[in-house]
Amino acid sequence: MSILLVSVLFVAGIVVLIVGTVLLTSKMTDMMIGEKHRAIVAVIDTGQPPDKWRKKYDRKIARLRQQPGREEEAAELERVAKAEYMKKLDGAINYIKQTRLVRSEEARASLLVDLNAVREKWQRGEGI
Numbered sequence: 001m002s003i004l005l006v007s008v009l010f011v012a013g014i015v016v017l018i019v020g021t022v023l024l025t026s027k028m029t030d031m032m033i034g035e036k037h038r039a040i041v042a043v044i045d046t047g048q049p050p051d052k053w054r055k056k057y058d059r060k061i062a063r064l065r066q067q068p069g070r071e072e073e074a075a076e077l078e079r080v081a082k083a084e085y086m087k088k089l090d091g092a093i094n095y096i097k098q099t100r101l102v103r104s105e106e107a108r109a110s111l112l113v114d115l116n117a118v119r120e121k122w123q124r125g126e127g128i
Contacts, residue, residue, distance in 0.1 A: 033101065040092050044114045047127040049085040057081035082128050089119055 035052070042050035057077060064074035093115050102108045122128040 036092070036095060037101075039088075040096065040111070040115070043089065043092065043118055044111070047118055047121060049088070049128060053085055053088055054081075057084075082122075085128055086119070086122060089115065089122065093119065 039050045039052065042048075048054075057080075061074050061077050061081070064070045064077060093112065096102065096108060096111045096115065102111065118127070
C-alpha cells in the first residue's frame with residue numbers, strides 16, 4: 001500500500017512540475033514577445049512612444065520642470081528619453097524585419113511602412 005501511495009505522489013509531483021513549467025514558459029513568452037508586439041501596435045496606432053517606454057522618463061521630467069533652475073536638466077533628460085525612444089523604435093523595426101511571427105510578407109511590409117513613417121515623424125520632432 002505504501003509503494004502505491006509513494007508512486008501516486010511521485011506522479012502527482014511530476015504533473016505539478018510539468019504544469020508549472022508550462023505556465024512559467026507561457027508567461028515568459030508573453031513578457032518577451034507579447035510586450036514587444038503590444039508596443040509596436042501602440043506606436044503604429046498612436047504615433048507616440050508607448051506608455052511603458054515613457055513611464056521611466058515622464059515622471060522625472062515633470063519633477064525637474066517643477067523645480068526652479070532645473071529646466072536645463074529637464075531638457076537634457078528629455079533629449080535622452082527621445083534618443084532612447086528612437087533606439088527602441090529602431091529595435092522594433094529590426095525585429096519586424098527579422099521575425100517569423102508575422103502573418104505574411106505583405107503584413108511585414110505594411111508594418112515596416114507604418115513604423116518607418118512614425119520614425120520619420122519622430123525625427124522631425126513630431127509625436128515624441
